[in-house]
Amino acid sequence: MGNVHVLDHPLIQHKLTYIRKTETGTKDFRELVDEVATLMAFEITRDLPLEEVQIQTPVSEATAKVLAGKKLGIVPILRAGLGMVDGMLNLIPAAKVGHVGLYRDPETLKPVEYYVKLPSDIEERELIVIDPMLATGGSANEAIESLKKRGAKQIRLMCLVAAPEGVEEVHQEHPDVDIYLAALDEKLNEKGYIVPGLGDAGDRLFGTK
Ligand code: PRP
Ligand code: URA
Numbered sequence: 001m002g003n004v005h006v007l008d009h010p011l012i013q014h015k016l017t018y019i020r021k022t023e024t025g026t027k028d029f030r031e032l033v034d035e036v037a038t039l040m041a042f043e044i045t046r047d048l049p050l051e052e053v054q055i056q057t058p059v060s061e062a063t064a065k066v067l068a069g070k071k072l073g074i075v076p077i078l079r080a081g082l083g084m085v086d087g088m089l090n091l092i093p094a095a096k097v098g099h100v101g102l103y104r105d106p107e108t109l110k111p112v113e114y115y116v117k118l119p120s121d122i123e124e125r126e127l128i129v130i131d132p133m134l135a136t137g138g139s140a141n142e143a144i145e146s147l148k149k150r151g152a153k154q155i156r157l158m159c160l161v162a163a164p165e166g167v168e169e170v171h172q173e174h175p176d177v178d179i180y181l182a183a184l185d186e187k188l189n190e191k192g193y194i195v196p197g198l199g200d201a202g203d204r205l206f207g208t209k
Contacts, residue, residue, distance in 0.1 A: 003178045004167055007043045012036055016160065016182045020198045026207040030083060033132065033205065036160060036182060037087025044128065044158055044180050045092065070154065071095070073125040077102055077143050078115060080202040081131040084158075088130065098122065100129075100143040104136075109192045111142040116150075123151035132201035134162035134179070135194050137169030144174050156180060161197055163188045 018024055019032045051068035054061060072092055076082050078101040085097060101115030119125065127147060134140055140157055147155060157170065158180040165188050167179060185194050193199070203209050 003171065003175070004184065005044075005178065005180045006184055007040055007180060007182055009039060009043060012039045012043075012182050015039070019160065020196065022199070024204075026204065029204045033083045033160070033201075034087040037084035037130070038090045040084075040158055040180065040182060041088040041091040044156065070124060070126040073098055073119055073122060073127045075100055075118070075127050075129045075143065075147065077129065077131040077139055079103075080133065080205055081129075083132065083201070083205040084130045084160075088128070096125065098127075098147075100146055102139045102142055104139060104192070109136055109138065111139040113142060113146065116146055118147070118150060122147065123153055125152075126154040127152050127156070129155060129157045130159070131157075132160040132205075133194060133197070134159040134166040134170070134181070135188055135192055136163075137166035137173075140166065140170050141173045144170070144177055148174075160201075161185055161194055163194045163197075166194075 015032050015036050019029060048067055049069040050065040052063050053066050055064050072095040074085060074088050074095050075098040076085050078099055096119040098118035102111040102113050105112055129143055144155055156178050160182045162181050162184055170179060185197055187195050189195050
């Protein structure tokens, strides 16, 4: 599978195990998702371009590096994607945040768009779409399509857990989008849940059912 990056840092893998466990309650689930989002942000930004600048330290002049290139934008898919925003902003505080609201129709499993609000300059930004779950791929594809329709040119997708079916679906529709995961799981079940997965990410984050 091309363009898939599984971020296998030991801290990410350790925390993901606790995120998956049934007995992990809302408070811990939320905190762990937040922490893993920060760790994933660290990994996903490894290839950002740098440029050299001249600075003055208290001791001497120096050539030092700062981030160059496009500014970043974070786009959580509502609602579960919200659980990863603060964790990412810990490391990328200047990023702008857009929102795409989608839910999966429980019968058809097709995504239904109900809200879109984006930074005005998305075509000049490198966008990171975030959602804990990539299951059938319908929601991610719809969100990416929505961004492209509004001018976005550079998009990455970052999820905690994905099913191979979802990864394949996004590759088919958007081969230009690199996918970053904490884990690539085994399969989808007949209800469209990722196996073994972590259950319903939105419900576990917000304590709903
Ligand atoms: C979940 C999840 C993804 C989507 C993944 O959201 O957060 O957005 O399902 O499934 P897919 O790949 O098959 O589209 P859900 O629709 O449950 O909405 P929520 O975030 O409001 O709970
Ligand atoms: N959405 C979730 O929240 N969990 C899954 O396993 C699949 C879709």
